[in-house]
Amino acid sequence: MNPPFDAQERAALCDLFDDLGPDAPTLLDGWTTRKLAAHLVLRERDPIAAPCLVLPGPPARFAERRTTAMVEREEFSWLVARLRSGPPIGFFRLPWVRSFPSLNEFFVHHEDVRRADGRGPREDLTPELEAALWRNVQRGSRFLSRRLRGTGLDIAWNGTGQRIAVRTGTLTAELSGPPGELLLYLFGRQAAARVEVLGPPTAVAAIGNCRFGM
Known part of the structure; x- marks a missing residue:
């Protein structure tokens, strides 16, 4: 049985992180692969800062400071390993979270790295993944x-x-x-x-x- 789609995208993104290293560009202005990895770890594992990622103004600036602190504190290899280990027990393991926001998050950020590295759209998406993305x-x-x-x-x-x-x-x-x-x-x-x-x-x-x- 194949893993859920969010897990597939997570694993593929982590493989790409390992391949490209911490300083590769992404489609996000000023964001390297190191900062993107920190953002993804913070999203799942910082219950105080994570909700601020989707809010404007002071909450967004607070989340940015927490992300920057994680970038400066943690080794890239640790961030990738933490991310590769999967979602922690709790909210991010709920089926609807995995199939909707988490699939979106990992698919889009996977493409942020791929396309900034000069890799075009994937031609091998399965019909099942395409149907999930359409939903x-x-x-x-x-x-x-x-x-x-x-x-x-x-x-x-x-x-x-x-x-x-x-x-x-x-x-x-x-x-x-x-x-x-x-x-x-x-x-x-x-x-x-x-x-x-x-x-x-x-x-x-x-x-x-x-x-x-x-």
């Missing part, structure tokens, strides 16, 4: 596009006929691509995601100017 696009797209105002948004899994209406507006754009690429776009990796944005020019421009993500 997460459906679950999260309204929240991740919450800053879009006045423009409609449809999202389509290209080549399948599957589509969702996310937002309504006088003019509507369609975001089309494979589920993993759609997820990257929705998480703010527009420049790296291999998607098409179709529709009236005004709507397409609004999508291009929107800040997607957490």
Whole structure:
């Protein structure tokens, strides 16, 4: 029996960390692989700072300080080993957490490292993983596009006929691509995601100017 998808992405990301070392770039501005590893460990193992990762203002700055302290305190090999060991007992082992936020987290950050290293989109995603990513696009797209105002948004899994209406507006754009690429776009990796944005020019421009993500 194959491990859950979040565990597969976690293991693949840790393998990539080991391959590239602590100072490789990521798609996150100013973040090395060392800082990304610290962020992922903090997310699961610092119950005080972890909730602050998704909050603006002072909480975000507090989480940033805790992440920086972990980067300075811990060896990269320790961070990767801690991450590779899996989620601790508790919240991050809940099935819905593993299938939704944790799968998103590890898939997107795996691609952050791959693509900053010059590796293109993976061609070997299984149909089962793509279906799981599509479910997460459906679950999260309204929240991740919450800053879009006045423009409609449809999202389509290209080549399948599957589509969702996310937002309504006088003019509507369609975001089309494979589920993993759609997820990257929705998480703010527009420049790296291999998607098409179709529709009236005004709507397409609004999508291009929107800040997607957490």
